[in-house]
Amino acid sequence: MSVEQVAVDQAAFRRVLGHFGTGVVVITGSDGAQPVGFACQSFAALSLDPPLVLFCPARTSRSWPVLERSGWFCVNVLSESQQSVSTVFGRSAPDKFAGVRWRPAPSGAPVLDGVLAWIDCSVAAVHGAGDHYIVVGRVETLGETTGERPLLFYRGAYAGLGPTSQPPPPDLDAFLTGLHPDDWM
Numbered sequence: 001m002s003v004e005q006v007a008v009d010q011a012a013f014r015r016v017l018g019h020f021g022t023g024v025v026v027i028t029g030s031d032g033a034q035p036v037g038f039a040c041q042s043f044a045a046l047s048l049d050p051p052l053v054l055f056c057p058a059r060t061s062r063s064w065p066v067l068e069r070s071g072w073f074c075v076n077v078l079s080e081s082q083q084s085v086s087t088v089f090g091r092s093a094p095d096k097f098a099g100v101r102w103r104p105a106p107s108g109a110p111v112l113d114g115v116l117a118w119i120d121c122s123v124a125a126v127h128g129a130g131d132h133y134i135v136v137g138r139v140e141t142l143g144e145t146t147g148e149r150p151l152l153f154y155r156g157a158y159a160g161l162g163p164t165s166q167p168p169p170p171d172l173d174a175f176l177t178g179l180h181p182d183d184w185m
Contacts, residue, residue, distance in 0.1 A: 021154040026076040026089045027055055028102075028110040029067035035097050035110045036063040039090035041153055042132070043075060051139035053119060056132045062092075064133065068123060073137060074109035075119040078151040082114060083158050086151060106141050116150055118143035 028037035042056035053075060057064040067073045078086055088096050102110040105120040112118075121137030128134075152159045 018155045021152055021159060024078045024086050024151045024153050024158075025055070026078060026085065026112060026115075027057070027063070027067070027073050028076060028112070029063070029070050029073045030104075030108050030110065031066045031070060032108070035102070036066045037076075037089050037096055037110065038063045039086045046136060052124065053121060053137050053139060055135050055137070056129070057135065058132050059128075060131075064135075067135075068126065070109075071123050072107035072109050073121055073123065073135075074105045074107065074111055075121065075137075076110075076112045077116040077118065078112075079114060079116045079146065079148040080151050080160060081148065082112075082151055085112060085114075086158075105143070111143060115143075115146075116148055117145045 022041040023043070025040050025043045026037050027040050027043075028035060030036065038057065038061060040055050040057070044054055046052040046054045055073075055075070057067075085100060088100065097110065101113040103113070105111045105118065107120050107122070109120060111120075119137075119139055120141040120143075121139055123135060124138040125136040126133050127136075149161055152161065
């Protein structure tokens with residue numbers, strides 16, 4: 001059976017995929033002298049064993065070649081109060097770190113102050129995919145988490161979670177870490 005290829009309109013593609021809400025992270029790294037970073041929505045957990053994550057930088061990214069050469073990156077999960085940080089790292093600028101406080105992760109990659117969580121990774125694999133790369137990172141160090149709410153992006157704008165209607169189930173940890181044949185992670 002043959003499926004005919006149909007051209008997909010890029011504007012329609014963005015509009016439809018914009019209905020999938022995502023968290024916002026800033027991927028950071030360093031060339032040993034200068035920190036680099038960019039805001040990223042295409043980030044996900046990939047594997048528990050071994051612990052792997054992935055993100056997808058554009059082929060035109062100026063930060064990605066620095067990260068690839070260093071072999072390390074840090075994922076900074078932004079909190080709801082960090083819209084301005086997302087905006088700074090989502091645009092081209094000569095020094096995105098000028099007004100942002102940070103400290104080095106064990107790899108030397110910047111951990112931004114005020115993030116919900118951070119994940120320090122080594123580059124495990126890189127795959128070309130259209131106008132982006134798929135970067136697989138091996139998790140080397142995890143930072144402590146905070147109780148703040150995440151920064152979300154939905155339909156082209158920042159979004160919030162809204163009030164929670166009920167507390168999480170008491171066995172949530174078992175639900176998220178238990179492995180079953182049909183698990184999503």
